[in-house]
Amino acid sequence: MKIxxxxxxxxTSLLAGSVFAAHGAVDDDFMRVVExxxxxxxxxxxxxxxxxxxxxxxELEKMFQEVVEHYARKGDAEEGVKLSRKSIELSAAIGSxxxxxxxxxxAMASAELGRTCKSCHNVYKE
Ligand code: HEC
Numbered sequence: 001m002k003i004x005x006x007x008x009x010x011x012t013s014l015l016a017g018s019v020f021a022a023h024g025a026v027d028d029d030f031m032r033v034v035e036x037x038x039x040x041x042x043x044x045x046x047x048x049x050x051x052x053x054x055x056x057x058x059e060l061e062k063m064f065q066e067v068v069e070h071y072a073r074k075g076d077a078e079e080g081v082k083l084s085r086k087s088i089e090l091s092a093a094i095g096s097x098x099x100x101x102x103x104x105x106x107a108m109a110s111a112e113l114g115r116t117c118k119s120c121h122n123v124y125k126e
Contacts, residue, residue, distance in 0.1 A: 057095035
């Protein structure tokens with residue numbers, strides 16, 4: 001399921017040059033991939049599956065980079081830029097904690113990332 005979505009996204013981004021060039025927005029399809037990836041990373045941290053957790057954390061970093069660009073382009077969306085930047089940092093923290101074999105630290109970063117999703121949804125999601 002997730003693989004299918006990711007490859008569709010990848011294909012779209014290859015064709016369009018960027019994930020958002022096709023949609024021009026942070027839309028539900030994109031966010032569902034974010035959610036699947038986030039959940040998989042969180043579960044992987046729980047079972048100490050470093051490989052999956054690091055791969056997903058990298059994916060999340062890339063996706064949130066797209067979100068930063070989306071809000072930067074949109075203008076007058078400082079909170080969106082701030083929260084998506086914070087999400088990049090937390091995704092990176094997950095990756096580096098896992099790399100250091102610190103799964104507790106990774107779990108904390110993941111929980112914080114979960115709260116950051118909600119903060120942004122409170123502001124921007126209808
Ligand atoms: C910087 C802002 C921002 C962050 C951070 C963010 N989201 Fe979202 N998210 C949105 C917006 C905006 C929408 C609504 C998109 C729309 O309706 O077109 C949304 C929608 C969603 C949806 C709804 C899709 C549906 O089927 O209705 C899910 C699920 C979701 N986000 C998951 C996540 C998860 C998980 C994270 C954190 C790992 C996250 N989001 C982080 C802005 C954000």
